[in-house]
Amino acid sequence: MTPTTAPTAPPPRGGADAPAGPAAPPSPAEVEEAGRTAGAVLDAVRSVVRGKDEVVRAAVTTLVSGGHLLVEDVPGVGKTVLATALARALDLAVRRIQFTPDLLPGDVTGVSVWDPAERTFTFTPGAVFAGLVVADEINRASPRTQSALLECMAEGHVTVDGVTHPLPDPFFVVATQNPADMEGTYPLPEAQRDRFTARLSVGYPSPEDEVAVLAARGGGRPDPLDLVAPVATGDDVRALVALAARVHAAPALLRYVVDVADATRRHPAVALGASPRAALHLLRAARARALLAGRDHVLPDDVQELAATVLAHRLVPHDGGGPAEQDATGRAVVADVLARTPLAAG
Incomplete structure (x- = not known):
């Protein structure tokens, strides 16, 4: 026997989960x-x-x-x-x-x-x-x-x-x-x-x-x-x-985040790359880092400093291995991706 109460919709969440809009x-x-x-x-x-x-x-x-x-x-x-x-x-x-x-x-x-x-x-x-x-x-x-x-x-x-x-x-x-x-x-x-x-x-x-x-x-x-x-x-x-x-993120910065995430999906060492959720989390973390640094805008440095912390644990290497090996591979892949991915113009 199950409850007869009708499902209720949760209220909108604040902050980063609120509906997107100009601010x-x-x-x-x-x-x-x-x-x-x-x-x-x-x-x-x-x-x-x-x-x-x-x-x-x-x-x-x-x-x-x-x-x-x-x-x-x-x-x-x-x-x-x-x-x-x-x-x-x-x-x-x-x-x-x-x-x-x-x-x-x-x-x-x-x-x-x-x-x-x-x-x-x-x-x-x-x-x-x-x-x-x-x-x-x-x-x-x-x-x-x-x-x-x-x-x-x-x-x-x-x-x-x-x-x-x-x-x-x-x-x-x-x-x-x-x-x-x-x-x-x-x-x-x-x-x-x-x-x-x-x-x-x-x-x-x-x-x-x-x-x-x-x-x-x-x-x-x-x-x-x-x-x-x-x-x-x-x-x-x-x-x-x-x-x-x-915190402001320029269009070129948004494209940079997407390019970094996409590069992990195409990297030869990776069977499963960063998801769109991972790209969103990287952008949110970069915005938070910029705010804590006293800025109202995101820099590429914010993305680069956080990329391994946000992305490496999500990557699944082709060659498997134990947790230590997977972590080392994930961080190496992120470092390689950052070195090869340019910031888009504009």
């Missing part, structure tokens, strides 16, 4: 205010994630682009710390989902439960109903459960038993995963990877930063994460995303 580039005052807000978030996360400024900036850039973030690395290098610090810097409802082999799709999205008193089904929201969702070790769950995030991440809503339930706005997923060749992992399928705007690798800290981490967490001192206070609200995040969507 003036951000004013200098708006750019300055955006820089202060984003700078406060950056500083809050940096206070915990030491010596990884580029990683932290890329994570905040992904947030401002309106996308979702995948953090992949070996255990113990700070993937969850990065996600948690970002969550605590934002005054959003936060839910952490520990992905395990026995996690079910309904645990993520929610289920309809029969209410005998009302003689009807009542929807019980799952863990995904939050402004920021930390999907920890996402590739330890089965592909069936991983796919529960597809609709959420692409469309900002959940459909259960034919009824559509809108998610909060903003809605930001930060997923962590271990390398796919580790025991007990299920590689994310191409469609799932394509939902993530960017993939980052934290990497090992320098010896100096590692000493600082040990000192900060010893001697009865409080956990540095407990000292991270919210510095931005949901309204701030929505404003940043909407402002980034207004």
Whole structure:
């Protein structure tokens, strides 16, 4: 027996997902205010994630682009710390989902439960109903459960038993995963990877930063994460995303993004290249990077700096190989494409 409630259409999403239309580039005052807000978030996360400024900036850039973030690395290098610090810097409802082999799709999205008193089904929201969702070790769950995030991440809503339930706005997923060749992992399928705007690798800290981490967490001192206070609200995040969507991208720059994505599809080392969604994510990320750099327009440098972070994890090489080999191939292909693709005139 299924609910009889008619499906409901989700409300329009704000920011980068709003319908396209002419909009003036951000004013200098708006750019300055955006820089202060984003700078406060950056500083809050940096206070915990030491010596990884580029990683932290890329994570905040992904947030401002309106996308979702995948953090992949070996255990113990700070993937969850990065996600948690970002969550605590934002005054959003936060839910952490520990992905395990026995996690079910309904645990993520929610289920309809029969209410005998009302003689009807009542929807019980799952863990995904939050402004920021930390999907920890996402590739330890089965592909069936991983796919529960597809609709959420692409469309900002959940459909259960034919009824559509809108998610909060903003809605930001930060997923962590271990390398796919580790025991007990299920590689994310191409469609799932394509939902993530960017993939980052934290990497090992320098010896100096590692000493600082040990000192900060010893001697009865409080956990540095407990000292991270919210510095931005949901309204701030929505404003940043909407402002980034207004950053000007010249027609030649748009063509450059398309040419870069198309070149990956025709590269001899690649069986599956970047999708049109990947090109859109690259443009949104470039706009966000320009805004955080204090500009109201996108430069080719923005595209080039983010291309590997946004595109490499989506590429499927012809020769396969393990995750490390695929990542190296993807980054090599992106570097080759950037070197061979000129910026269109005009």
